[in-house]
Amino acid sequence: MNSPGYSKTAVKILEASLPLFAARGYNGVAMRDIAQTVGITAAALYNHFSGKETLYFKALEYAFAGKVNTLAEELEVARDSRSRLRRLISFWIEIFGGDVILRSLLQREMSDADEQRLRLLLDRVFLPVYEESKGILVELAHGRTDEHLLFCAILGLVLSHFQLAPIRRRLPGTRVEHEDVEGIADHLARLLFDGLDPDRSRA
Amino acid sequence: MNSPGYSKTAVKILEASLPLFAARGYNGVAMRDIAQTVGITAAALYNHFSGKETLYFKALEYAFAGKVNTLAEELEVARDSRSRLRRLISFWIEIFGGDVILRSLLQREMSDADEQRLRLLLDRVFLPVYEESKGILVELAHGRTDEHLLFCAILGLVLSHFQLAPIRRRLPGTRVEHEDVEGIADHLARLLFDGLDPDRSRA
DNA sequence: GTCTATAGCCTGATAGAC
DNA sequence: GTCTATCAGGCTATAGAC
Numbered sequence: 001m002n003s004p005g006y007s008k009t010a011v012k013i014l015e016a017s018l019p020l021f022a023a024r025g026y027n028g029v030a031m032r033d034i035a036q037t038v039g040i041t042a043a044a045l046y047n048h049f050s051g052k053e054t055l056y057f058k059a060l061e062y063a064f065a066g067k068v069n070t071l072a073e074e075l076e077v078a079r080d081s082r083s084r085l086r087r088l089i090s091f092w093i094e095i096f097g098g099d100v101i102l103r104s105l106l107q108r109e110m111s112d113a114d115e116q117r118l119r120l121l122l123d124r125v126f127l128p129v130y131e132e133s134k135g136i137l138v139e140l141a142h143g144r145t146d147e148h149l150l151f152c153a154i155l156g157l158v159l160s161h162f163q164l165a166p167i168r169r170r171l172p173g174t175r176v177e178h179e180d181v182e183g184i185a186d187h188l189a190r191l192l193f194d195g196l197d198p199d200r201s202r203a
Numbered sequence: 204m205n206s207p208g209y210s211k212t213a214v215k216i217l218e219a220s221l222p223l224f225a226a227r228g229y230n231g232v233a234m235r236d237i238a239q240t241v242g243i244t245a246a247a248l249y250n251h252f253s254g255k256e257t258l259y260f261k262a263l264e265y266a267f268a269g270k271v272n273t274l275a276e277e278l279e280v281a282r283d284s285r286s287r288l289r290r291l292i293s294f295w296i297e298i299f300g301g302d303v304i305l306r307s308l309l310q311r312e313m314s315d316a317d318e319q320r321l322r323l324l325l326d327r328v329f330l331p332v333y334e335e336s337k338g339i340l341v342e343l344a345h346g347r348t349d350e351h352l353l354f355c356a357i358l359g360l361v362l363s364h365f366q367l368a369p370i371r372r373r374l375p376g377t378r379v380e381h382e383d384v385e386g387i388a389d390h391l392a393r394l395l396f397d398g399l400d401p402d403r404s405r406a
Numbered sequence: 407g408t409c410t411a412t413a414g415c416c417t418g419a420t421a422g423a424c
Numbered sequence: 425g426t427c428t429a430t431c432a433g434g435c436t437a438t439a440g441a442c
Contacts (some may be wrong), residue, residue, distance in 0.1 A: 027230035098392035106393045156363025173351035195398025198345040247426050
């Protein structure tokens with residue numbers, strides 16, 4: 001399912017193209033660049049993919065394949081709603097926090113995706129996770145907000161933490177702990193669950 | 204201060220280039236495209252800007268100039284910490300929520316900015332706002348988290364709400380209210396201030 | 407399946423007339 | 425300050441030999 005009938009060279013092409021597209025974007029990468037990374041000429045790429053746009057789409061598909069299989073198991077382990085929230089946050093961090101390439105690709109697609117590529121991201125990642133986490137979201141929303149907005153808020157908090165990194169690291173008060181994914185998961189879970197109201201007792 | 208000695212044509216060039224750069228990115232826009240929008244030829248652009256990279260930088264500078272002047276007054280009006288949080292969220296929404304161009308430019312810079320352009324964004328926007336809102340952030344953090352992370356979380360929640368819009372609108376449970384900026388500000392303020400803990404009384 | 411060669415186009419930038 | 429004309433280089437993609 002992951003690589004449906006790709007030849008060895010085709011896989012090498014996909015894997016070579018992904019870091020390039022992630023770092024410099026679609027327009028910033030030439031077919032020559034990809035070919036050079038693989039160790040062939042640009043013309044040879046066309047034996048495996050019909051053109052640049054197809055190659056980009058297949059690379060995106062390849063990158064986002066099979067990233068969502070772990071959520072159900074992760075959520076089963078958690079007992080109370082607080083730790084279920086914490087698991088959901090950890091899940092997003094595992095997908096997008098650790099993988100610079102996946103995160104950059106998503107970020108670029110948020111600006112440039114056409115309908116077809118949006119569908120890909122939705123079907124492969126966001127809709128499955130939405131369905132699997134909906135129960136927890138409803139439980140956490142608890143009638144005060146809706147699960148749709150909460151889903152986006154949680155995802156947004158995780159994504160923006162890494163996305164804002166170039167700015168964050170140049171702001172006063174940076175600490176080494178802010179780069180630790182476990183610490184960030186704790187921070188976000190605490191922030192969302194306990195809130196900021198100072199009239200409440202500290203956890 | 205806003206346009207330091209730019210000629211009328213130079214301003215027209217800057218203003219014509221911004222929507223293009225925002226929509227298609229640096230590599231996606233040709234000097235000819237900008238010239239055509241202004242109504243001149245590409246060669247004439249070089250009488251006003253020394254090259255494409257300079258034009259892009261000046262356009263960025265022009266777009267982000269004088270966006271941060273309103274914060275101090277806005278925060279003075281608010282009395283309690285809850286409404287100060289709400290004001291801070293509204294401030295970010297005013298800057299980035301209403302202006303697709305500014306938001307797209309920022310989003311692209313988060314992926315592609317070099318050191319010089321990051322400094323521009325920091326000096327013009329993020330450092331001033333950080334300094335002006337630091338007091339409130341410390342008050343809101345209340346010893347449970349640090350103001351640095353809280354600053355990023357609030358900014359990230361606002362940015363990601365708009366940034367994730369193409370995905371959000373294709374997820375189940377979308378409502379028209381989710382496009383209303385006041386409603387979003389309320390939602391985010393409530394989420395951050397009250398938290399998700401179901402054991403607490405509803406506001 | 408890979409190569410070399412090249413077509414056909416678009417790109418940023420410059421020269422020089424007006 | 426704007427124009428026309430043009431250059432030199434990079435781009436995707438194809439043709440055809442091996």
